[in-house]
Amino acid sequence: MSDFSGIKALTFDVFGTTVDWCGGIARESRAMLGPRGHSLDWVAFANRWRRDFLPAMDEVRSGRRGYVTMDQLHREMLDPVVAEFGVDLSDAEKDQFALSWRRLDPWPDVVPAMTRLKKHFILAALSNGNTALVVNMAKRSGLPWDVVLGADFVRTYKPMPVLYDSAPLLLDLKPSEIMMVACHMWDLDAAAKQGLRTAYVRRKDEYGVGAPIQTPAKGAYDLQLESFEELADALEH
Amino acid sequence: MSDFSGIKALTFDVFGTTVDWCGGIARESRAMLGPRGHSLDWVAFANRWRRDFLPAMDEVRSGRRGYVTMDQLHREMLDPVVAEFGVDLSDAEKDQFALSWRRLDPWPDVVPAMTRLKKHFILAALSNGNTALVVNMAKRSGLPWDVVLGADFVRTYKPMPVLYDSAPLLLDLKPSEIMMVACHMWDLDAAAKQGLRTAYVRRKDEYGVGAPIQTPAKGAYDLQLESFEELADALEH
Numbered sequence: 001m002s003d004f005s006g007i008k009a010l011t012f013d014v015f016g017t018t019v020d021w022c023g024g025i026a027r028e029s030r031a032m033l034g035p036r037g038h039s040l041d042w043v044a045f046a047n048r049w050r051r052d053f054l055p056a057m058d059e060v061r062s063g064r065r066g067y068v069t070m071d072q073l074h075r076e077m078l079d080p081v082v083a084e085f086g087v088d089l090s091d092a093e094k095d096q097f098a099l100s101w102r103r104l105d106p107w108p109d110v111v112p113a114m115t116r117l118k119k120h121f122i123l124a125a126l127s128n129g130n131t132a133l134v135v136n137m138a139k140r141s142g143l144p145w146d147v148v149l150g151a152d153f154v155r156t157y158k159p160m161p162v163l164y165d166s167a168p169l170l171l172d173l174k175p176s177e178i179m180m181v182a183c184h185m186w187d188l189d190a191a192a193k194q195g196l197r198t199a200y201v202r203r204k205d206e207y208g209v210g211a212p213i214q215t216p217a218k219g220a221y222d223l224q225l226e227s228f229e230e231l232a233d234a235l236e237h
Numbered sequence: 238m239s240d241f242s243g244i245k246a247l248t249f250d251v252f253g254t255t256v257d258w259c260g261g262i263a264r265e266s267r268a269m270l271g272p273r274g275h276s277l278d279w280v281a282f283a284n285r286w287r288r289d290f291l292p293a294m295d296e297v298r299s300g301r302r303g304y305v306t307m308d309q310l311h312r313e314m315l316d317p318v319v320a321e322f323g324v325d326l327s328d329a330e331k332d333q334f335a336l337s338w339r340r341l342d343p344w345p346d347v348v349p350a351m352t353r354l355k356k357h358f359i360l361a362a363l364s365n366g367n368t369a370l371v372v373n374m375a376k377r378s379g380l381p382w383d384v385v386l387g388a389d390f391v392r393t394y395k396p397m398p399v400l401y402d403s404a405p406l407l408l409d410l411k412p413s414e415i416m417m418v419a420c421h422m423w424d425l426d427a428a429a430k431q432g433l434r435t436a437y438v439r440r441k442d443e444y445g446v447g448a449p450i451q452t453p454a455k456g457a458y459d460l461q462l463e464s465f466e467e468l469a470d471a472l473e474h
Binding site: 069071122130131132133135136138139145146147148150152153169170171172173 | 308359367368369370372373375376382383384385387389390406407408409410
């Protein structure tokens with residue numbers, strides 16, 4: 001049994017872990033394109049929009065490209081998607097549509113559990129999202145962040161070590177006093193390398209109901225849970 | 238009558254404007270030193286601790302010194318103060334005492350008014366305080382920030398333009414969509430130069446009850462108010 005009594009802050013991945021990007025983008029896409037006569041597989045549309053996200057961030061991480069925000073990447077990635085699905089939108093409409101990613105809902109367990117956790121811990125968004133994206137999303141859905149550590153502060157993307165290092169630096173804590181919460185193993189593995197504690201939360205519907213996800217081996221992380229409620233149960237003391 | 242309908246975010250100065258540093262440090266100093274037999278003029282002690290704050294920041298602003306956080310400046314500035322007041326503390330005690338600046342209370346009008354304003358605007362701390370300092374203070378007193386823009390992100394101090402520029406950049410807004418709220422004219426003057434709207438809130442007791450403060454000429458700022466309640470009244474629409 002691990003001892004979590006020294007933990008003072010929780011850093012959360014946002015897209016997938018805290019909010020349901022797939023369901024949210026499917027909903028926003030239907031709302032935008034349905035009235036224009038499109039009847040698409042909205043979950044497939046959402047997944048296609050997200051598909052090139054990791055390679056797009058890798059251009060920045062590698063230094064092949066200067067920093068651009070996640071908002072900008074969402075806008076750029078939209079062009080090939082609408083072309084592929086035969087959707088005709090003006091540039092101004094695409095600019096607006098790309099901001100759908102600021103209107104994602106938290107998974108149902110998130111706000112109640114974070115409200116419990118907020119009494120005991122500093123709750124920080126440690127996201128690849130830029131500050132405006134994460135703040136506007138929180139404002140709409142009531143995510144009770146104490147602090148938003150946007151990728152635009154450090155101008156690169158996870159899993160670069162500098163993102164994880166920014167949490168103890170800015171919060172004036174030891175890495176071991178911080179627990180990274182994420183549904184992606186690559187994120188937790190990188191956090192652990194920088195000395196953060198780790199909590200894996202399974203999000204079985206991240207890519208849509210029934211779509212496969214990778215799951216970690218038993219014991220790979222300090223905690224492996226099914227929800228933020230379980231996280232609050234494990235950490236409340 | 239100015240039109241404030243385009244304003245989307247409010248950026249607040251923290252020390253003096255949002256929290257009562259003088260009363261808080263007087264209280265914390267009494268709690269720390271009273272039981273050791275000291276009976277000082279606690280308001281004078283607080284003002285003396287704060288006295289060299291502007292020149293200390295200027296060392297950093299000018300580039301004569303590399304960036305150090307406000308937490309570190311509070312610790313450094315404590316040494317001559319305790320010597321002057323004849324107080325004997327160990328280094329570890331001084332380290333702890335310096336964190337008193339994380340335990341300041343908001344002025345009584347602040348939390349109710351910010352709670353009203355939070356429904357309509359992004360509320361950002363735009364402080365010379367470092368993130369840990371501002372976040373821990375907010376946590377203790379319930380300041381409902383949507384986002385904390387700490388000076389440690391940009392590694393210098395107000396009134397350097399880069400601090401004010403960081404708000405529209407990170408919030409993805411035009412400068413004119415942001416209103417700076419402060420009780421110090423130098424802060425508002427610098428914000429206005431970067432295109433932010435300005436609200437002066439008078440804090441007549443900033444340096445202690447009855448101590449003189451500078452007040453602006455009529456019409457110097459977009460709003461000139463006596464409290465955050467008046468700010469909420471002026472901006473709610």
